[in-house]
Amino acid sequence: MxxxxxAHGVVARRGQRxxxxxxxxxxxxxxxxxxxxxxxxxxxxxxYLIAGLLQPSAGSHLTVLDGPAGSxxxxxxxxxxxxxxxARLPVTVREVVxxxxxxxxxxxxxxxxxxxxxxxxxVDDAMERLEVDTLANRQVNELSxxxxxxxxxxxxxxQQAQLLLLDEPVTGLxxxxxxxxxxxTRGEADRGTAVVMTTHDLxxxxxxxxxxxxxxxxxxxxxxxxxxxxxxxxxxxxxxLLVMEADRTVVVDDPHHHGTPSSGGPWRRxxxxxxxxxxxxxxxxxxxxxxxxxxxxxxxPAPRSVG
Numbered sequence: 001m002x003x004x005x006x007a008h009g010v011v012a013r014r015g016q017r018x019x020x021x022x023x024x025x026x027x028x029x030x031x032x033x034x035x036x037x038x039x040x041x042x043x044x045x046x047x048y049l050i051a052g053l054l055q056p057s058a059g060s061h062l063t064v065l066d067g068p069a070g071s072x073x074x075x076x077x078x079x080x081x082x083x084x085x086x087a088r089l090p091v092t093v094r095e096v097v098x099x100x101x102x103x104x105x106x107x108x109x110x111x112x113x114x115x116x117x118x119x120x121x122x123v124d125d126a127m128e129r130l131e132v133d134t135l136a137n138r139q140v141n142e143l144s145x146x147x148x149x150x151x152x153x154x155x156x157x158x159q160q161a162q163l164l165l166l167d168e169p170v171t172g173l174x175x176x177x178x179x180x181x182x183x184x185t186r187g188e189a190d191r192g193t194a195v196v197m198t199t200h201d202l203x204x205x206x207x208x209x210x211x212x213x214x215x216x217x218x219x220x221x222x223x224x225x226x227x228x229x230x231x232x233x234x235x236x237x238x239x240x241l242l243v244m245e246a247d248r249t250v251v252v253d254d255p256h257h258h259g260t261p262s263s264g265g266p267w268r269r270x271x272x273x274x275x276x277x278x279x280x281x282x283x284x285x286x287x288x289x290x291x292x293x294x295x296x297x298x299x300x301p302a303p304r305s306v307g
Contacts, residue, residue, distance in 0.1 A: 009059060013057060020042050032185060032208045032209050041214040046198075047165045050165060052073060081168040092137055093135045164193050206228055210223060
């Protein structure tokens with residue numbers, strides 16, 4: 001399997017606090033990786049490490065696209081969870097999306113005529129895919145929250161990076177914007193881009209190809225059916241994880257870890273296996289039994305009782 005990110009013994013601090021403590025993890029190329037975990041577990045910190053905006057502690061080994069983190073920023077695009085636009089700043093949708101080309105051309109935009117044509121095509125394609133092309137001449141501060149977020153994801157796509165990082169890209173958005181962004185990020189992976197997105201929604205994690213679960217400074221990783229299982233989730237979320245004894249479903253009882261609007265309720269995953277077609281199961285279906293996911297520290301099975 002080709003890797004976009006390969007990390008061993010990574011330690012990251014925020015001030016004096018160790019957020020990630022000796023973690024090993026990988027990010028596969030041409031796939032969607034979901035990063036989940038309780039509040040404060042270091043999800044955004046992990047993205048900043050990969051993007052080269054935060055340096056890991058000495059002794060950490062972090063390779064991003066075959067080089068040290070931060071050494072190839074034009075090949076890594078980061079879309080933040082929320083980006084404020086001043087009402088006093090007259091900037092259009094097209095101008096914001098075009099800023100995604102700065103990593104390749106520089107702030108002054110020096111380029112040959114052929115490069116300018118490529119920039120225009122990249123910007124047009126990104127706006128069309130996020131369905132904001134009809135808003136191209138609108139001021140960004142006039143848009144709704146969902147429209148604005150689609151614009152900033154389009155900016156990330158316009159960079160045409162090999163690694164796309166998104167920090168909670170669909171949290172709190174309307175259904176149309178949420179669905180469009182998720183479809184586009186899946187399309188990016190199909191095109192060969194490594195996509196990494198943090199999320200509080202375990203339904204989204206279940207639809208990913210690879211999951212990184214951050215808990216207690218470590219990273220538990222693997223395919224969704226290996227990570228999104230009762231024992232692993234209980235250890236990460238503690239008392240917020242409920243097992244409904246009647247039908248053996250798992251519910252994360254936390255307002256930040258919820259079902260999507262389409263699922264109509266809290267995230268649920270059945271514990272027992274009833275067979276399947278071998279593909280990714282939706283969280284409302286039964287999931288197959290699976291081996292222990294890989295972790296920088298072994299996961300010890302937790303007792304079945306919830307206290």
